[in-house]
Amino acid sequence: xxxxxTAAADIGELIDPDQGLVSRQVFTDPGVYQLELARIFARxxxxxxxxxxxxxxxxxxxxxxxxxxxxxxxxDDGSIAGFLNVCRHRGMKICKLDAGxxxxxxxxxxxxxxxxxxxxxxxxxxxxxxxxxxxxDWAAVPIAQVxxxxxxxxxxxxxxxxxxxxxxxxxxxxxDVLVDRRExxxxxxxxxxxxxxxxxxxxxxxxxxxxxxxxxxxxxSALMAVQDDDQDTLDFPTGCSVRPGGGHGGVWFxxxxxxxxxxxxxxxDYHRDxxxxxxxxxxxRERDPIHNIGAFTVFPNFSYLTGVQTIRxxxxxxxxxxxxxxxxxxxxxxxxxxxxxQLRFVRTTFSPSGLLEQDDGENxxxxxxxxxxxxxxxxxTNVRMGLGQPFxxxxxxxxxxxxxxxEEPGRGFFKRYGQLMTDxxxxxxxxxxxx
Amino acid sequence: MTTSVRTKVSAELQHEVEQFYYYxxxxxxxxxxxxxxxxxxxxxxYEVGTRPTVDAYNEEAVPPSLAFEDDKRSLxxxxxxxxxxxxxxxxxxxxxxxxxxxxxITPTGDDLAxxxxxxxxRNRLETTVHFLAGERQDTLRPAGDGDFLIARRxxxxxxxVILSTNLSMFF
Numbered sequence: 378x379x380x381x382x383t384a385a386a387d388i389g390e391l392i393d394p395d396q397g398l399v400s401r402q403v404f405t406d407p408g409v410y411q412l413e414l415a416r417i418f419a420r421x422x423x424x425x426x427x428x429x430x431x432x433x434x435x436x437x438x439x440x441x442x443x444x445x446x447x448x449x450x451x452x453d454d455g456s457i458a459g460f461l462n463v464c465r466h467r468g469m470k471i472c473k474l475d476a477g478x479x480x481x482x483x484x485x486x487x488x489x490x491x492x493x494x495x496x497x498x499x500x501x502x503x504x505x506x507x508x509x510x511x512x513x514d515w516a517a518v519p520i521a522q523v524x525x526x527x528x529x530x531x532x533x534x535x536x537x538x539x540x541x542x543x544x545x546x547x548x549x550x551x552x553d554v555l556v557d558r559r560e561x562x563x564x565x566x567x568x569x570x571x572x573x574x575x576x577x578x579x580x581x582x583x584x585x586x587x588x589x590x591x592x593x594x595x596x597x598s599a600l601m602a603v604q605d606d607d608q609d610t611l612d613f614p615t616g617c618s619v620r621p622g623g624g625h626g627g628v629w630f631x632x633x634x635x636x637x638x639x640x641x642x643x644x645x646d647y648h649r650d651x652x653x654x655x656x657x658x659x660x661x662r663e664r665d666p667i668h669n670i671g672a673f674t675v676f677p678n679f680s681y682l683t684g685v686q687t688i689r690x691x692x693x694x695x696x697x698x699x700x701x702x703x704x705x706x707x708x709x710x711x712x713x714x715x716x717x718x719q720l721r722f723v724r725t726t727f728s729p730s731g732l733l734e735q736d737d738g739e740n741x742x743x744x745x746x747x748x749x750x751x752x753x754x755x756x757x758t759n760v761r762m763g764l765g766q767p768f769x770x771x772x773x774x775x776x777x778x779x780x781x782x783x784e785e786p787g788r789g790f791f792k793r794y795g796q797l798m799t800d801x802x803x804x805x806x807x808x809x810x811x812x
Numbered sequence: 813m814t815t816s817v818r819t820k821v822s823a824e825l826q827h828e829v830e831q832f833y834y835y836x837x838x839x840x841x842x843x844x845x846x847x848x849x850x851x852x853x854x855x856x857x858y859e860v861g862t863r864p865t866v867d868a869y870n871e872e873a874v875p876p877s878l879a880f881e882d883d884k885r886s887l888x889x890x891x892x893x894x895x896x897x898x899x900x901x902x903x904x905x906x907x908x909x910x911x912x913x914x915x916x917i918t919p920t921g922d923d924l925a926x927x928x929x930x931x932x933x934r935n936r937l938e939t940t941v942h943f944l945a946g947e948r949q950d951t952l953r954p955a956g957d958g959d960f961l962i963a964r965r966x967x968x969x970x971x972x973v974i975l976s977t978n979l980s981m982f983f
Contacts, residue, residue: 602890728880
């Protein structure tokens with residue numbers, strides 16, 4: 378195997394997810410990265426926005442599927458369309474803005490104009506295309522499928538990918554704790570926090586799929602900082618994970634930890650007196666502990682924290698950089714003062730300046746930095762916590778539920794990762810990864 | 813964006829305000845955050861945001877993207893954090909250099925509305941470097957003897973996607 382530019386045929390050798398062994402090569406190798414763009418980001422469902430961002434016809438947001446820029450546009454009939462933000466003529470972006478409202482999009486290079494669906498509506502000197510007509514084949518490339526799940530908009534370039542609800546599978550049960558905890562659903566408030574971390578996108582995705590236990594070492598300073606006195610905050614609660622299949626997963630604290638980081642009574646009272654009782658009525662008591670604060674990833678790169686209510690994508694930016702785009706998600710029916718408090722809380726804790734999140738950037742970028750070394754790069758990353766430990770035999774929650782801190786969801790994440798990376802056919806959508 | 817107003821204040825007031833900012837920058841460069849907190853009014857509103865890429869006629873297309881939305885209490889948490897010895901983003905501490913320029917003062921009643929430009933150079937561990945430039949819009953409250961309290965600070969970072977692994981510093 379060529380070190381530093383792995384060929385597609387060799388990818389399978391880098392991952393042994395059942396044993397929790399993943400070569401660190403997959404976090405840095407340019408060959409692996411290019412294959413990820415093709416086999417993961419050009420095929421899997423990825424988050425591109427929230428319906429509340431584009432309420433009116435002509436509203437649009439820019440987003441990315443992998444490194445491919447896309448536009449997500451509210452149509453005149455209320456539906457949502459998405460297409461590649463790339464002019465079919467020379468490849469210029471047809472829209473340079475983060476968001477806005479437009480009747481259509483016009484390329485600034487030669488003036489090719491597209492409507493809200495991405496169809497070509499005008500091209501200068503059109504008579505010279507009489508023998509080479511610019512028919513619908515030359516429309517902006519549509520995202521093959523755009524679907525919403527309770528306000529969250531996802532897209533995939535793979536026409537053969539299963540529907541979004543089938544893709545989520547058993548994970549929808551857990552996602553509902555974020556987006557269906559109250560009547561009225563959710564909305565995004567505030568603009569996104571966007572920043573570059575000098576680390577591979579999988580550091581973010583893997584962390585949120587399973588890693589509650591890093592808080593003990595990584596984030597203890599934040600827990601100490603927000604306490605009003607010198608009380609001992611080191612009595613670290615235990616957790617519980619789920620591996621529901623599909624590479625998705627998550628983990629939640631077994632005790633209510635929101636009060637350890639949130640100090641605003643308005644927010645804590647709302648969470649205790651409104652959110653949790655209503656969520657129990659809607660979703661059942663079994664899902665109530667997930668509000669304690671949980672971390673989850675929808676494969677490959679959409680993550681969120683329940684309780685905290687931050688959602689984000691880890692956009693790949695080359696093998697050794699990612700762009701984080703993070704928003705605050707609130708209950709649409711919450712009082713404005715609570716929404717404002719939630720936004721302030723997220724900005725203070727989980728943002729580039731976040732009392733907790735600052736340290737993740739430091740740790741991940743240094744994990745990436747050591748990948749420059751030949752010996753360091755060839756090591757396996759250890760995803761073995763909880764290996765062989767029993768699953769909860771009594772749970773009625775879907776998926777494999779494992780009590781205690783563990784890295785079982787990460788093994789599921791990398792199992793799915795390996796399947797997608799080694800199988801370019803649509804058969805990959807039929808595989809179950811819990812075998 | 814703010815509209816430009818050319819204001820003329822006395823050389824003495826200009827000098828006092830600039831000296832205040834140089835002192836503040838020295839505290840931040842030195843990691844003397846507890847002392848820096850003493851310059852902050854108890855009722856401060858403190859915000860740091862980035863700048864969206866939007867049409868000039870449709871700046872509301874993206875709501876404000878704030879990375880800090882603080883009051884004195886949460887600023888104090890940040891300082892507490894730095895003093896735990898386990899705030900890994902700044903442990904060991906980065907080397908920083910705060911440059912404050914273009915100080916424009918507009919008296920507003922008892923307070924001063926002051927705009928200034930800044931460049932923060934951060935050099936971390938071995939070779940990590942981040943540059944952060946932007947504008948502060950402050951309300952300074954005279955505290956006698958040429959001293960001031962920062963009653964409001966709204967910082968605009970001149971970036972869309974923040975080109976820094978984190979914002980573990982103050983602005």
